[in-house]
Amino acid sequence: MKQRVTIADVAKKAGVSATTVSRILNGNYSQTSAETTARVLEAIRELDYRPNALAKGLKQMKTQVIGVILSNLQNPFWLRVLKGIEDTCRKAGYQLMICNSCDDPAIEAEHIKNLQTRNVDGIIVNPTPGNRDLFEQLLATGYPCVFVNRHLPNLAMPGVVMNNIRGASLAVEHLLEGGRQRIAIIAYQGEITTWTERVEGYKTTLLAHGKREQDLLIELVPNRPGAARSAAIRLLKRNPRPDALLSTTNLMTLEILDAIQSLGLRIPEDVALVGYDETMWCKYLNPPLTTVRQPAYEMGEIAAKRIIQLCKGTRRTKLDVTVLEPELVVRESSRPASATPDVGATIAAGTGTSG
Amino acid sequence: MKQRVTIADVAKKAGVSATTVSRILNGNYSQTSAETTARVLEAIRELDYRPNALAKGLKQMKTQVIGVILSNLQNPFWLRVLKGIEDTCRKAGYQLMICNSCDDPAIEAEHIKNLQTRNVDGIIVNPTPGNRDLFEQLLATGYPCVFVNRHLPNLAMPGVVMNNIRGASLAVEHLLEGGRQRIAIIAYQGEITTWTERVEGYKTTLLAHGKREQDLLIELVPNRPGAARSAAIRLLKRNPRPDALLSTTNLMTLEILDAIQSLGLRIPEDVALVGYDETMWCKYLNPPLTTVRQPAYEMGEIAAKRIIQLCKGTRRTKLDVTVLEPELVVRESSRPASATPDVGATIAAGTGTSG
């Protein structure tokens, strides 16, 4: 199938060479007279000519496309991140190629190779630990790449992450203040920094408040539908029963809610619940849910700015990691069992950048 | 920036011409001996060669990329559609280029042109009415395009849509059976088929059940945050007050919930609420929400299959529209004010295809 209109057609129509047309297209007016420029622009308009991005990309080895690899698009958290990325990229004239790795290193690797094959200018990725070698290679070859939300320990890839330790810490401190004694946490198993750090935040905060190792109630579950629900039920059947649950994920929270409901327990009277990651529906749950709010949009924005900077920079730009701070949104689900509601209050934590 | 390994490098290493390498890459073994083939494959492996998709696309005018233009990625409904599209395309070896039109015809037009410029093999789009001419042109030139969820009246574009009339009808009939007398609907203004059809379904069903024109309570609001909330408050302050509200959108439902809560009304005692489009959180709302469930994943799947078929088909394939049937998920929010809960029941409606 032949392309409708090529630069040659425009050139012929305007009575000039293709080069002249190309120069005008690229805003290089200095070498053409005003009349010629006008004639060419008129021809472009009349033929509704638009340059073939493939040919342009082949020649320049730049495509104005950024690859984005996310672990789970089903999670609304990523939508907000994506929106931040998208808005920023669109403003800068970049198109997105979005891929879903499903947290599977094999799929992720495939996507990375595919994106490179397509000569995307850079890649934003929520990395799985399984492809460390691949990322090391990207870093070594200077291929523009930025991590988002997660990082890989001891890998100097630029990125944007959340302060997960702080997030869990905020939640635990809030529950302690509310008089909760037996706080449990459910998290996914694996070397994913977002998960391990939240558990770490839980642990250090409790220990700092005088709890002992054996008081900790940590339930690690595989990242698979239903696993968190079972774990919650297991926890809630313990004797004595935990009086507070800390979820570490958006979707996990819904499973825990399900578990609590199925056991006929009341929130917050029997057990308090704090979710991780604020969504549009948290406010309307039964009861309204206390959550750790994360600046997702902002994270996407920063990641996009970072990758664009890397794409444009001729020399290797500085490599650093930005850490964004979460805040706690307090609602009824974590209200002290014997207290008046304290709905809508927010404990902020500020935002900052560190190396 | 020079590409690391090209076909020429492989050819040199294997002691053959680029032609031979290309032939082998494309599975055309009939013209090369077994030894040569083995030698070339070995060279490819050793050099970790992967063909440049840009050059290949330029030559063939095929990119194995499908463009997807959606009106609002923030809506989880589209995520499920997207997942259907993605799974299907990945299986078939296609990559996605996802764009957000934000229901703005100008942005949509820009995306369409951009996608064509990048020589995507086909486009799946949730169309805005503002670009009818553009779509007519696509249709005329035979550029593969498939509509999803919406359609444009009198435009013979292949597509997949939901039976929206039926969806609203199911909801209204359910409310009528529950004894509700003053059923109101809130919908967005505009020539968007999903919205107009739902209103139509509401209208025809009520009229068919003996209501008169003046009994209809239709509130049309602009598609803008907060508008639905105001409309709901306006409706609920009427005297007599509506005893049932039918939402027509995912996000609108949350706004309506907000309105009801702010007025201190109880669901379903004071007013019943039925949402449109089932999400993962509907079950956990306060109270659990009755909704119209739509086969979103399936819709994406079918749209993807359709576009792939069009991309591959040398001749113009048959152009038809698939209509998917919704079902009602009954939960507490629509329970008759004076009745026992009837939670979890589902009224199915079957699925079919029509021209």
Next chain:
DNA sequence: TGCAAGCGGTTTATCGTTTTCCTATGCCAC
């Protein structure tokens, strides 16, 4: 006086593939 830069462009090379012709070579039947 001599060299370089600018005028408004064109020619030509190039990006990495695929594709369309070709060309050897060997084998067979006559």
Next chain:
DNA sequence: GTGGCATAGGAAAACGATAAACCGCTTGCA
């Protein structure tokens, strides 16, 4: 021998755009 015809593979021309070199002439500047 020689013509015919597979077989295995190569050379070169696309594909559409951009970058570099260059055209013959004029002008600026040391």
